[in-house]
Amino acid sequence: MPSRIAQLRLSSFRGASQPLTVEFDQNKTVVMIFGENGTGKSTLIDAIDAVSNASLGSIGEKGVGAGAHQYLKSLAAPNQLQVELTTKAGHSWQATLSGRNVRVQALGGHAELRPPVRVLRRSKLLQLLEDQPANRYAAMKHFLDVAAVEASESALRASFTPLQSTWEREEAARSRDETLLQDEWVRERLPHETATTAPEWAQARLLEDVDTLRQQAERLTAIRLQIATMEETAAQVIELGRAWRGARAEDEKAQALVNALPHMATHSAGLIAVLRDALHYVQLPEVHAANCPVCNATTEPSDLQVRLGERLQELEATAKLVDAAQMSAQAHHAANARIMEAGDILTTQIAALAALLTVETPVAMASCATDWEAYRAATPTANEPHLSLLMGCKLAQRLQGCLPALEAQEQAITSRVLMFDSLKSRVANFEEISRKLLETDAIRTRLQRAIEIVAERRKQFIQRVLDSITLEVNRLYTVIHPDENIGLDRLEMDPNRRASLNQRVNFAGHASDVPPQAYFSESHLDTLGFCLWLALAKRSGAQEAIIVLDDVFTSVDLEHFQRITDLLDAEAPNFKQLIIATHSRRWYDRYQRRRDNVHLMRLERWSLTQGVRVFSEKTFVAELESALAQVPLNRRDVATQAGILLEELLQFLASVYECSLPLREVPKFVLGELLNGTSKILKVAKVKRLRPVMPGATPLAPTDPAAWETVDIRPLFDAISRQNTDPRNAGAHYSVSGMALADEEMETFASDALALARALTCPVCHEMPRKVINGSYRGCSCRAHKMELLPVQRP
C-alpha cells in the first residue's frame, strides 16, 4: 500500500547545486512549501515528479526541445544528478539520468510500487479544457479504458457478420424457392383443388399416389412399344403373305405344265432321274465300271457315258418342266414356312399385348374392340389358311392408329409424375432451407442481441463514469463559485470518432457545445481546469494518491482564494498527502495561523554556492514558545508573538460562534474588541479532554468517563482580560504604555495566551475544534477524539 513521502534527497538536481535533504512530517497530510520566486520550489516538485513518474518535470514543458534532459543537472555540477525518495514505510527509489530519459530504480531490492503522485503545474491548469478531444480522452483513459470489452465486441461482430451473410443468402434462397412454388401453384393448380397457399397446395399434391401413376405410365409405354413391334411384325407378315401367294401361284402353274405332259412323258420324269443318277455315278473318278450300273450288261464306260448323255438329251424338254415344277414346289413350301414363322411371332406379340391389357385397357384403345373380336374369331380355311394372321395384321394396323392417343395419355401421366418429383424436390429443398434459416436466425439473433447489449452497456458505463466525473467537478466548482450557475454541463464520447472526448459547459444555465474559453473568465477557467484535474486525481487515487500543486493559483482574489483553500482543506483527507508549493504569502499565513494538520516549509533565497535551502516553519504557538524560552527575554518578540496568537485565537472563535464585533469596511479588530466580542462564549466555554496518561499507568478507555477531565476556559480568559493595557504595545517602539510593562508582566501575558491556545487546540493535530459533532460538541478534524469544546452555540 502506498504511503506518504517521508524524505527527499537531491544531489546536482536543478536548483539543488548542493546536496539537500528534505524531511516531511509524517503526521501531517498537508505539506506547504513556501518560497518567493526563484527559491527552488519547482526543483523540489520536479524531484518528486522525477522519482514518482520518471518525468523531466517542468523543464520538459518549457519548450526547450529534445535536449531538455541536459538542464536537469545543476549548473556547473561535477557529479551526476541523483534524486532519492523515501516513503513513510521505508521504501526508497532513486532517479538518475539515462540518456535523454529519467531512469528510476528501487533501492534495497524491494518490489514495492512507487507512490501514485499526480503533479499539477500552472502551465497545465487549462490543459484538460483546451486539449483536443483525443488528448482529453487520453487523460481520462485510465477510467474509460474498456479495451478488453471492446475487443469482445469486435469478436462478437466478427462472429455475427458471416452469419448475417449466410442468413441473407439462405433467406434469398428461401424466398426464391417460395416464389417458384408460388408460380408453379398459379400455373398448375386445378379447378377442383381447394388449397389457398402454394405450400398447402404442394403438400396436397404430394399426397397423390405417384406409384400407381408410375405403373400406369410404364404400362402405357410397354403397350406402345408392343403395338409398335406388332406393327413391324404385321408389315413383315403382310409382305411374306404376298410372297407366299406368288410362290403358290408359280407352284400351281409349274405343276399344271407337268401334269399336261403325255403319259410317257410323265413317266419320263422318273427315267430322267434314273439317267441323271447313273451319269453322275459313272462320272465319279473312282468308278471304272465295265458293266452298266442299272442292267449290269458289259459295256465300255466311255460308251456308257455317251449313251446316257444322248438319252438325257432326248428327254431335255421334259426334264426342264420337271425341274421347274420341283423348284416352284420348294419355293412355295419355303414361303409357307416363313409366313408361318412370322405368324407365330405376331401371334405371340398379340398375346403379350392382350396380357398387358388385362390390367387395364387404355381409353384410347377402346375403338379397337371389334378388331380384337374379329381376330379372335378368325378360323383358317383351305382357301385362307392364314386368315388368323391376316386378322392379326389388321388388328396391328388398327392399333397403330391408337398410338398418338396412347402417347398423349402416357405423356400426361408422365408429366404428373415429373411434376410430383419436381414438387417433392422443391418442397424438400424449401423445408431444408427453412430449417437451416431458422437455425441460422436463432444464433444470428442471439449474437445481434448480445452485440446490442455489449455496445449499449459500454456506452452507458462510459457515460456513467463521465457523468460522475462531471458531477464531482461541478460539486468542487460550486464550492469555489457558489450560486453562479456555471460549470461543466456534460462530458461525452464523440459518437463519430474513436477515443475522442467532447465537453459541454454550462454558462448561466445555458448548456453549450462551445469550449469554456468562449464564455468563462480567465480565473473561472483556471478553477474549472483545477476542479477537473482534482476530480480525476481523486477518482484515480482512492485515497492513496499524493497530489502536488506547483504554484497553481497566483492571481485569484481574496474571496475565491479562501474558497479554494477551504476546498483543499476539505478534500485533503481524500488523499494520502497534499503537497502545495506556493509563493502566496496569504496562503502561507493562513496555514501558519490555523496550524491545521499542515507541515510548513519555507525556502530561503537561492544561490549557486548554497543551493536550495529549506526550513521547517514554526506555527505561532511554536514561535511563542521559542520566544519565551530565549534568555535574555526579547520582550518585543514575545509581545508580538503573543498578540498575534491571541488575535488569531479570538478571531477564530468569533467567526465560529458568530460573535458581535464592530462593523468596518476592512475587517480589522484590536485585541480589546476581540476580547469583548468573545467574552460571552469564553466565560462559559469548557473543554473536555482525555487525561494525560502517566508513565507506566494503564490508559483508561475513552468510553470511561473517568478517562476525561474538564477544563474551564473562563479562568484563562479572565487572566488575559485582567491585563490593564494591551501588552502587545510593548512590541511597538512608539507605545509609551507598552514601555511601562515589566518583563514579568510580559511573560505572564504571553504564558496566559499560550495556555489559552493550548487549551483550545487538539493535542494531536493542533487544530481548534470547530466542527459540530452529533450536535453535542465541537471537535477537530483529525478524528483522534482527544478533546470536545462546549457549548456548540454562543449563549
Place this chain on the structure above:
Amino acid sequence: MNQPLPPTTPTYASPNAELAAEIAQALQEAGLINEDDLSLCEKMLNGTTSADAQAWKVLLETPLYTTTSVAPDAV
C-alpha cells in the same frame, strides 16, 4: 468550509472488470447465456480468457436451460 464530503469514489483500477461483470449479468438476464456460463462470459469480456469470434459463437449457441431442465454439470 465544513460541507460534508461525498462518499469515497470507487477506484476504477480496471474499468474492464467492472463493465465485464455488468455486461455478463445483462446477457444472462436477457436470456442469452446460462447462469453457469456467467463467470466464463465475464472472463471473456474482461480479456482473461480467449474470446475470439468462434468462442463467442459457441457460448451463445449453447442452449438455454429451461426451468424444468437440469444443468449439465448437475447431471
